[in-house]
Amino acid sequence: MSVIHLVRHGRTVLNEARRTQGRCDSPLTPEGRQGAEALRDYLADVPFRRAYTSPQGRAVETAEILLERHRGTPLLTVAGLREYDYGVYDGGPDERMRQALDPFSHLPAVLSGVHPGAPEGITAADYLADIDAGLARVLADMRASRRVDEDVLIVSHGMTIMSLAARWLGTHVLRLAPMANCSVTTIEVDPAAADGDPHLLAWALDPAAQGVTFPDMDLGGAFDGVALVPVDLSHPEPTA
Numbered sequence: 642m643s644v645i646h647l648v649r650h651g652r653t654v655l656n657e658a659r660r661t662q663g664r665c666d667s668p669l670t671p672e673g674r675q676g677a678e679a680l681r682d683y684l685a686d687v688p689f690r691r692a693y694t695s696p697q698g699r700a701v702e703t704a705e706i707l708l709e710r711h712r713g714t715p716l717l718t719v720a721g722l723r724e725y726d727y728g729v730y731d732g733g734p735d736e737r738m739r740q741a742l743d744p745f746s747h748l749p750a751v752l753s754g755v756h757p758g759a760p761e762g763i764t765a766a767d768y769l770a771d772i773d774a775g776l777a778r779v780l781a782d783m784r785a786s787r788r789v790d791e792d793v794l795i796v797s798h799g800m801t802i803m804s805l806a807a808r809w810l811g812t813h814v815l816r817l818a819p820m821a822n823c824s825v826t827t828i829e830v831d832p833a834a835a836d837g838d839p840h841l842l843a844w845a846l847d848p849a850a851q852g853v854t855f856p857d858m859d860l861g862g863a864f865d866g867v868a869l870v871p872v873d874l875s876h877p878e879p880t881a
Contacts, residue, residue, distance in 0.1 A: 642829045643783055643791040644842065646687065647806075649799050650695075650703040651677040652822040656854045661738040663727035663762075663800070666698045676823035676849035677706040683848040684794075684825070685710040690786065692794035693779055695722040695801070703823070704796040714794070721775020721878050724798035725751075728762025735855060745863040752807055754870040769870050772805050776837075777877035783832040791832075802826065807864075809839050809872045816861040821847040822854075837874060 651673035655662040669677065689711050694704040696718045708714055730738035742759060750756035756765040783791055799820045806814050806826065820826075824845040831838040 642831060643789065645828045645830055646792065646794050647802050647826040647828065648680065648703065648794065648796045649802060649820050649822055649824050650699045650796060652851055653699050656822060659735045659854060661727050661730050661733055661735055663724045663731045665732045669699060669702050673822060674706065676851040677703045679849035680823045680825060681707045681710055687792050689714045689794045690791045692716045693719045693722060694796040695724065695798060696720055697723055700796045700798065707794065719775045719778055719878060721771040722795065722797040722801060725768055725800040726763040728759035730759055744858060744860060748860060749863050749867045752804060752869045753867050772801055773873045774876050774878040776805060777874040780832045780837055780874060781877040808869045810841050812861055812864040814844060816859055817844045819853045819857045820845045822851045823849045836872065
């Protein structure tokens with residue numbers, strides 16, 4: 642079976658300032674770079690065939706550090722891996738965003754595809770469609786390679802990885818460890834299966850011990866009775 646290694650980007654200036662970072666961007670802090678370097682060393686022996694990244698600078702910067710031990714591995718940009726757009730709350734204090742978009746109601750509404758989006762943000766339906774198209778692009782490339790034991794790196798963002806994982810693996814993952822900067826989640830997949838046949842191998846391992854800059858919340862119970870939008874892998878994002 643093949644394996645996808647999903648990495649959240651390294652800690653950034655806005656993370657440190659406890660400011661919402663969706664469509665906004667900021668560079669990695671010195672600690673964030675150290676975290677990426679620690680994860681680079683942790684993943685040094687994984688034989689990545691290719692790597693994918695969100696187009697946002699913090700993810701690209703992280704991916705480039707991780708690939709310093711994999712100089713021959715191509716890095717491809719996938720738009721669907723970008724972070725959720727928090728609209729008018731982007732760049733502002735995290736607490737202001739959480740007060741307006743309470744995670745216990747906002748996240749279920751996003752993952753069920755019904756949230757209209759924050760003002761000037763993105764609708765849940767469009768956001769989930771983008772994520773699914775991005776993952777479908779990765780799996781289509783894996784399928785085309787005709788290998789059965791491929792390792793692939795994906796560098797993305799906390800909300801995006803959780804929005805994918807909760808719908809692909811089940812909401813029980815939201816009860817597991819919080820997704821630290823530079824944490825890595827590994828998922829075994831069968832690219833030939835219609836749904837990718839995902840199996841969780843490890844969740845949010847944090848070899849750099851960077852921790853999180855947001856309150857740790859058990860959101861699992863917020864999804865009781867909520868019908869999530871299933872992952873749709875039938876429409877891969879076009880290649881550039």
